[in-house]
Amino acid sequence: MHLQYLQISKKYGPVCTVYFGSRPTIVVTGYQALKEVFTDYGDTFLNRGSMPVFDRLFKFEGLSFSNGDTWRQLRQFTMQTLRDFGMGRKSLEDPILEEAHHIVKHFRSLKEEPFEPSTTLTCASSNIIAKILTGTRFGYNDKEWMEILRKSHKAFHIISSVWGQLYDLFPTIMNCLPGPHRNIFTLLAPLEDELMKTIKLHQETLDPACPRDYIDCFLIRMRQEEKNVGVKTPFTVINLKASIYDMFLGGTESTAVTVNYGYLILIKHPELQEKIHEEIDQVIGQAREPRGEDRSQMPYMNALVHEIQRYSDIFPLGFARATSRDITFHGYNIPKGTNVFPMLTTALRDPAHFETPGEFNIKHFLDENDKFKKNNAFLPFAAGKRACIAESLVRLQLFLFFTITLQKFTLKSMVDPKDLDISPTESGIENVPPARKIIFIPRTIEGGA
Template sequence: MEPLGTCTALLLIGTISLLLLSAIWNSKMYRKGRMPPGPTPLPIVGNVLQLKGKQWDEVFSKISEKYGPMFTLYLGTEPVVVLYGYEAIKEALIDQGNDFSARAKVPLVEKIYKGKGIIFSSGESWQLIRHFTLTTLRNFGMGKKSIEERIQEEARYLLEQLHGTKGQPFDPHHLVTYATYNVICSIIFGKRYGYDDKRFQDLFALCEDNVKIFTSVCGKLFNVFPALMEWVPGPHHRMVTNFAKFREIVLEEAKEHRATLDPNSPRDFIDCFFIRMDQEKHDEASAFTMENMVICSLDFFGAGTESTSSTLKYGLLILQKFPEIEEKVQEEIDRVVGRSRMPGMADRGQMPYTDAVIHEIQRFISFSSVGVPHAMVKDTLFRGYTIPKGTTIFPVLTSALHDDKEFPNPKEFDPGHFLNEDGTFRKSDYFIPFSAGKRNCAGEGLARMELFLFFTSILQNFKLKPTTDPKDIDITPLEKPTIRFPRPYKFCVIPR
């Protein structure tokens, strides 16, 4: 039996056994106190069956019609408070941001991270590492080359690869994903790799495999029933092995960096981390350790590659379906940038239509419908309910991005959602694809820069040619509960 079948079968047997052996139902399920109301959970499994095989944000939308913008669900025996709608999300993550700033425990991630890094850490360590990372990205610019220059360098290489397709149909998955991976490699390691480099290929394979495992059936089940799934064979056990291999790659790079480190001229994130480590070498409680360096590097690859590459791939697919929008973007690029130089971030302010299209791509696809779950720092009174310390919080980002009052016809792709009547760019507080508040994505600025520079560079040089009639292009996402991946496709790029 294949691992996935084994995983599902053993889970079913285990669940039935637990149901039969449970003479007394876990009372924690009913100790709601003043928690928000929600649909009645089943013993042991909670509300999991209501979510099975569905887009979670669509399920949450229907539940919110009955229970309002705040309700409680149970994933197994663990309560989760769901925030649905911009106002509830804003009130929690921004107005009471300190209370909602802890990170929820995700069992499959916790096996690897152990509370370290940027994304899945909490408390003082998280604050120190996040501040260090933001400061490094924002003010330092990553050494002798600015981040913008690093992205432009990778864009040139990507354009060469696209020219190499010679107008023939190809799947953009690897090329686009390699480009985003190399941007992260440049920031962390201070260098880009050839796409056929063995270390680069190993790094890519490990990270991509972990994404597949995390979004698999076994990965999701582990996060709901970790004690049971520890005994169930399946691909979820491979994540620990993958991390060990990833750690070896980072430590090899770190060893080379340590040998050539110049504290007065840091080249990249690892150099900056080493300098901070040396400054705090006498502090036994310092958060700046080799293990945290490795986990932070994993965070960069986890948060800074899949979401950006999927948005790029999805955006290129959407523009094939709407060639008139592609043409308007190219007209604006030709008018503002021309063909003799690469687009730069300074151009964005003069390109409102292009900026609106990129925002609309992010809004329309809503790549991560609930973002990374939050948790309560302490027992907190919120909207008349008491949410206990440690309770997991799901802010449904799609509920803001698809709000029909802020974005008329939210299910339709329309750059006009981000344009004023006079054609200038229109900002919206509801645009929160990177979440909001104290735990918004630390790499938001980097991602926005990559999306603008990659999109404009490609459209400056190529016309997108679909392999089917545009009206037949399917832009609905693959069926994943909380993440929207584009469907695989092939297309052609024709030099302009």
């Protein structure tokens, strides 16, 4: 649908109304208008809008799908707790690097056999989130957990398909009709059940003097809030489950899909790997592991990661906002409570900010001296008070995953790169990359592997 919205915006401008079934929705396009929504008028567009699939999943509970004081308290608590467990700090590098080493070990074990990596990458991404939220790690051979992740990924595939888009347009009707959309909630149920089991186990083993992870910190806050008799609090088991459910789904899916897309781009453009290999060998070599601080010395890798995020355009529509008050915006009177879709794809592909917006071009993030350059229209995490809470984690994870993979391997396509199609198989709320097998060839450097 987002391609249709783009056509509408070309005719009617950066702010126009589209009816999602019977729901009038303001579609906002282009970097300048998005900036106004996210920052200039950020408080007015701060509420989460209606998205029927996610409304049914989260029931307006938890970190990302609540509003008002509930959202403010949950976000403030979550940001502080994540910082306490290393978010934005050097200490967070260690669990990411540990997971990256598991990926390398797994790819080496394939012995150059073609391999479709999406499920492994999903498990690896989930382990980073799980370490912080639940204090656990899952092996790539854990059949039960891998099946849960496979079903969750399939659910996102359906959400992004025509069936999922029809559900968002006509939820009441689609609830009564047969079709793949009815499987979305069944496929996601095992993850929800697993998270509830984890919460109950934490409740039984909680030591308030020694919190192990995010769940423990939340449970301790719940006990503290129980003392305030008669005061409504967002710190409930329902909001805990919804918050970690949301962070698992969003953090795992987005990062895994971005890495998967990045691998496809690298085998589609093997010349990129040559330049990256040269930079890695000069800055890091093979004797040590990469660190976040290496980014400043690796402009080509930094630019590559940014361009992969821009081009893969994982969530083209963004997530719905809603106006918190009546506002006159771009000359239009928008009532309080109106749904607003800030289309992230139109910032990431804004021709005023990217020279070749429809093509993969690493020079979008390199200046004339081949130094890394920022671009204000780079908004894969949105911006403002509702921006992705784990942005620093995702940025670090992507840099380290790509760097250590290319430090150890050359990625090769099974077909001639010019014949390789990496176009999304579904493009709705998420751009879903195609399933392609990749050959991971261990690099042999003079003096050792």
